[in-house]
Amino acid sequence: MRAMENSTIAFIESLDQEGRGVAHVDGKTIFIDGALPSEQVTYKSHRRKSSYEVADVVEVLQPSNLRTTPKCPHFGYCGGCALQHLDFSGQVAAKQRLLEGNLWHIGKVKAETMLPPIYGPAWGYRHKARLRVRHVPKKGGVLVGFNEKASSFVAHMDSCEVLPPHVSALIVPLQHMIAQLSVRERLPQIEVAVGEQATVLVLRILEALRPEDGPILKAFADTHGVQIWTQTKGPDTVMPFYPLNGPALTYSLPEFQLTYPFKPTEFTQVNPHINRVMLRRAMQLLGAQPQDRIADFFCGLGNFTLPIARSGATVLGMEGSAALVARAVESASLNGLADQVEYREADLFKMTPEALQSLGYFDKWLIDPPRDGALELIKSLADVGRGEDGAMPVAPKVAGPERIVYVSCNPATLARDAGVLVNLKGYRLLAAGVINMFPHTSHVESIALFEKIQTPV
Numbered sequence: 239m240r241a242m243e244n245s246t247i248a249f250i251e252s253l254d255q256e257g258r259g260v261a262h263v264d265g266k267t268i269f270i271d272g273a274l275p276s277e278q279v280t281y282k283s284h285r286r287k288s289s290y291e292v293a294d295v296v297e298v299l300q301p302s303n304l305r306t307t308p309k310c311p312h313f314g315y316c317g318g319c320a321l322q323h324l325d326f327s328g329q330v331a332a333k334q335r336l337l338e339g340n341l342w343h344i345g346k347v348k349a350e351t352m353l354p355p356i357y358g359p360a361w362g363y364r365h366k367a368r369l370r371v372r373h374v375p376k377k378g379g380v381l382v383g384f385n386e387k388a389s390s391f392v393a394h395m396d397s398c399e400v401l402p403p404h405v406s407a408l409i410v411p412l413q414h415m416i417a418q419l420s421v422r423e424r425l426p427q428i429e430v431a432v433g434e435q436a437t438v439l440v441l442r443i444l445e446a447l448r449p450e451d452g453p454i455l456k457a458f459a460d461t462h463g464v465q466i467w468t469q470t471k472g473p474d475t476v477m478p479f480y481p482l483n484g485p486a487l488t489y490s491l492p493e494f495q496l497t498y499p500f501k502p503t504e505f506t507q508v509n510p511h512i513n514r515v516m517l518r519r520a521m522q523l524l525g526a527q528p529q530d531r532i533a534d535f536f537c538g539l540g541n542f543t544l545p546i547a548r549s550g551a552t553v554l555g556m557e558g559s560a561a562l563v564a565r566a567v568e569s570a571s572l573n574g575l576a577d578q579v580e581y582r583e584a585d586l587f588k589m590t591p592e593a594l595q596s597l598g599y600f601d602k603w604l605i606d607p608p609r610d611g612a613l614e615l616i617k618s619l620a621d622v623g624r625g626e627d628g629a630m631p632v633a634p635k636v637a638g639p640e641r642i643v644y645v646s647c648n649p650a651t652l653a654r655d656a657g658v659l660v661n662l663k664g665y666r667l668l669a670a671g672v673i674n675m676f677p678h679t680s681h682v683e684s685i686a687l688f689e690k691i692q693t694p695v
């Protein structure tokens with residue numbers, strides 16, 4: 239709808255992957271930052287293309303009844319959150335609609351059942367974070383935080399509601415402490431990792447620390463009860479007052495009697511509360527039995543592998559990072575599961591039918607890929623029937639597992655891969671649902687269950 243001279247009015251139909259309201263005006267798609275579904279708003283475009291425009295809300299004429307007051311004072315300016323103006327349940331519903339929309343528009347598939355969303359705490363959930371650091375004298379000194387929205391500048395912030403409160407409380411003291419370091423201009427990033435026994439801050443520094451920096455770091459660590467590790471150019475150099483080379487942290491899964499050691503820089507799930515619920519859901523969907531042989535592709539440090547092994551099944555975990563494979567092997571022994579678990583390092587984006595066949599038959603698969611998805615792995619399964627060009631599938635014919643549980647951090651690639659599984663590989667999409675792993679952001683984590691209905695030719 240185009241209105242009077244200077245203002246443009248739009249009715250918002252849905253949310254996009256970045257949490258922006260989507261409207262259609264005069265045949266163009268308009269992505270409007272700050273607008274919510276079912277709202278009528280005026281907007282101002284800051285990017286115009288022939289088929290779409292990108293805009294900011296000017297005024298909300300008719301607010302959604304799910305619009306709410308953002309809790310964080312930095313919302314709207316900090317790029318860390320996109321949806322704090324939408325009620326928590328509305329966020330989950332919007333993510334579910336996005337997942338369903340992607341499955342249908344990209345993969346041409348529909349889940350037979352939508353699973354109830356997996357919820358967790360709304361605030362203080364981020365146990366892993368990458369904070370940017372920038373020394374900007376004209377903004378008052380050192381900035382520590384997330385990037386500003388749609389910018390590479392560091393946001394000026396003094397607290398963060400999605401970090402655990404004790405980490406949020408470190409932002410201002412970190413700004414003051416870094417300002418005193420000789421390397422304050424050469425310290426672009428801090429990785430935060432909260433484990434069960436400790437919180438570690440890994441300072442990435444582009445040159446060597448000078449001796450006078452040591453006491454400053456030690457005083458900070460002692461005062462705030464955290465560990466500080468430094469990663470300068472070259473191999474890790476842990477500050478001399480902390481144990482060298484050992485994983486400092488652990489997380490545990492009491493329901494599976496499992497404990498995982500990890501190094502703060504290694505991949506672990508960001509939200510430990512949701513991770514536990516997600517693992518229970520995945521195990522329920524996988525239905526692992528003691529006689530099963532199961533593959534855990536993109537297994538990381540064995541987050542899914544060990545709960546699967548606890549059920550009595552044997553598991554092969556495959557992963558691209560040698561460091562994570564080594565950590566996974568260590569955890570399997572530590573938890574008394576080494577006999578049931580094997581790990582292999584492999585680049586799964588280069589999977590071929592021959593390589594997949596050489597792994598032998600699996601009853602079930604668990605897949606948890608990065609954002610790019612798992613296309614090469616799925617394409618390596620034998621097609622059902624003839625291909626689009628009428629040709630028979632290329633040998634070897636790799637028999638697919640009876641069940642696949644697919645955990646995804648990108649609904650677009652999940653939808654693409656689901657389309658291949660359902661339309662070419664003889665699977666049904668039995669169920670799918672969202673996991674609210676990152677509340678208030680537009681990230682959509684999801685889980686899907688596929689079941690084999692046809693034997694490949």
Ligand SMILES: C[S@@+](CC[C@H](N)C(=O)[O-])C[C@H]1O[C@@H](n2cnc3c(N)ncnc32)[C@H](O)[C@@H]1O
Pocket residue numbers: 505506507536537538539540541542556557558559562584585586587588606607608647
């Ligand atoms: C979303 S994480 C999941 C890790 C694990 N399942 C977990 O829950 O902790 C994706 C994993 O894929 C691995 N990865 C990324 N690219 C890969 C590739 N090309 N081949 C194999 N693994 C890869 C990453 O190292 C990471 O451990």
Ligand code: SF4
Pocket residue numbers: 310311312313314316317318319384395397398399400401678
């Ligand atoms: S990431 Fe933290 S500081 Fe940024 S908007 Fe979200 S809660 Fe606020």
